[in-house]
Amino acid sequence: MPDHETASRGRSIVVASGAVVGYFLTSQLGLLLRGVNPFTSLRTAYWVDQLSYMAIAANARQGVLYPYEPFTMTGISHYPAGYYTGLGLLARVSGVSTTTIWNTVGLLVQLLAVAVLALAASRLGRRWWLGFLAPLPFLAGTFSYAFSQTWFTIFQQRAVIWGPYGTLFSKNGEAAGLSTTIILVSLCLWVWRKGGSAKVRAVVTIATGAGIGAISSFQTYSFLLAVYLFAFGVATIAIATSPRPQVWAGLSLGLLVALFLVGPMVNQALGQLPTLVFGLVPALPGLALA
Secondary structure, eight states, rough: OOHHHHHHHHHHHHHHHHHHHHHHHHHHHHHHTOOTTTTTOOTTTTHHHHHHHHHHHHHHHHOOOSOOOOGGGSSOOOOOOHHHHHHHHHHHHHOOOOHHHHHHHHHHHHHHHHHHHHHHHHHTOOOOGGGGTTTTHHHHTGGGGSSSSSSSSOOTTTTHHHHHHHHGGGGSHHHHHHHHHHHHHHHHHTTTTTTTOHHHHHHHHHHHHHHHHHTTTTTTHHHHHHHHHHHHHHHHHHHHHOOOHHHHHHHHHHHHHHHHHHHHHHHHHOOOOHHHHHHHHHHHHHHOOO
């Protein structure tokens, strides 16, 4: 008879597999019911952006690696091109259409994110059924397509909650970046669990840093989200486990207040991107501890 640990691992793998299958069926259900092939159809949500991204991949498939993008009419693309160039080169080598590669790779990254998240949730939570919750972040908005004529749920302040309610539907670089972030978070939580191997921690942590850097070639906003998530996540854990958490937490809260007071001046003097970097200042005490 297998021991408890082996049985628990087996249940987690079964649950993760079920979560992956469930996500695939539900996220593609609206398209399949309407007779649309989810692998050959470009999902043109905010179509100018999607076609601009697609132009990078299509050019790479033709062997044109110069960052020309036709929709801005400037002759140059300001979008991060690494992910889309990779899709185009993969399409060129395989002989498959750019759209099919776009959808296939995008879906595979999301399926992998669901699987890794399901495994981490069921194993770290010590409840096998927690893995079934893994697809929920992906289905928050796109699942509405199974019941209505639109793939997203409309909110007045859609920019505030745009991520879970539409971004993942298009299978573009931003969706791949967010999915990669989920994978990296899940792996880091797993290796830094109590009793984890120090060598494995070192390798995975270094690989995670490289992975976050690579997301900058996927899409700018998903890269910034990953940086903020990891910076403040690490800082929070470091402060919570420190000998004097109240002191460090008070320092961080003080810097947070200073951020709101000084941030507008930084934005006016230096611009938006430096202000986003300045926004990481409250995490510095925790990062120093870590």
